[in-house]
Amino acid sequence: MxxxxxxxxxxxxxxxxxxxxxxxxxxxxxxxxxxxxxxxxxxxxxxxxxxxxxxxxxxxxxxxxxxxxxxxxxxxxxxxxxxxxxxxxxxxVLQALGTWGESELGERRPTDAVRAHWFALPLLRGLEGEGLVEVRLEEGQFHLYVGAEDGPVYGDGLAPREPDARLSLDTDTCTAVARGELGLLDAVRAKRVEVGGEGTLAKALREA
CATH class of the missing domain: 1.10.10.10 (Winged helix-like DNA-binding domain superfamily/Winged helix DNA-binding domain)
Structure with missing residues (x-):
């Protein structure tokens, strides 16, 4: 130490x-x-x-x-x-830092590593309410605990139980959200994000 x-x-x-x-x-x-x-x-x-x-x-x-x-x-x-x-x-603190750093992302460099769950915090910033959201990207799958006050904020892989919403989006859309070029709700409205599920979060996203 x-x-x-x-x-x-x-x-x-x-x-x-x-x-x-x-x-x-x-x-x-x-x-x-x-x-x-x-x-x-x-x-x-x-x-x-x-x-x-x-x-x-x-x-x-x-x-x-x-x-x-x-x-x-x-x-x-x-x-x-x-x-x-x-x-x-x-x-x-990390969310604020991520927002501040959105303009620093630019194009992905050949040496840049990426993990699907690194998109968890940017997507979480665009969600309101409470519930479990499963996210499917080309890089992999993860889930978000929206509004969680205790315990994990996100996790790798499929949701451990039936999620309140399922989001499917391509790399370009997710990258645009992470860069701050596109809001998550705007991406849903533009049909660049497929929303599944019958929970409150899914219905709110489809009605946004």
Whole structure:
């Protein structure tokens, strides 16, 4: 565990950066917003991070009260990391940062990695209400917990139960939403997003 560095400034922004300003920390938070994750899964979904840096950041996050480590009961018996309530409090920070960074996306570069669930937070910004939404992209599938106050914000793969809505969209549409060029509701109205399901969220989207 590395000693915490400080800007030594009596400013809440500086103090916040003392905790989350190191490279990779906020991206680890992004991954843990999906719920408990094993170290190997985190490493796989954070291409470019070394094992030493990832291990060090996770220890720092435990020390600073952002994440905890626990052992799953048998038959899993693996260790997982998950966010504390303090760590989950970074969701609006990541959402604001994502909105600010929309104009930085530009065209995808040949060296850019992508995971389907990296589109979860941009899509979540365009949804209101509460419920479970399943999303199908060309890159893969994930689900969103809209309006969730506790627990995961999103998850990989198909929804664990019957979702309130199903969204199917192509890469170009999802990319346009992520860049801030197209609102999710506008994409639905333009029929660039197929909405399925009979839940309240699905009906609200179709009627928007």
């Amino acid at each position: 590395s000693p915490r560095r400080s800007y030594d400034q009596y400013c809440s922004a500086a103090r916040a950066l003392d905790v989350v300003g190191d490279r990779w920390t906020l991206l680890i938070v992004r991954e843990l917003l999906a719920g408990p994750r094993r170290y190997t899964d985190l490493h796989a979904d954070l291409p470019g991070v070394s094992t030493d840096v990832l291990a060090g950041r996770l220890k720092d996050m435990e020390r600073d009260g952002l994440a905890t480590r626990r052992r799953l009961p048998p038959p899993g018996a693996a260790y997982v990391y998950e966010l504390t309530s303090r760590g989950r409090g970074l969701l609006p």
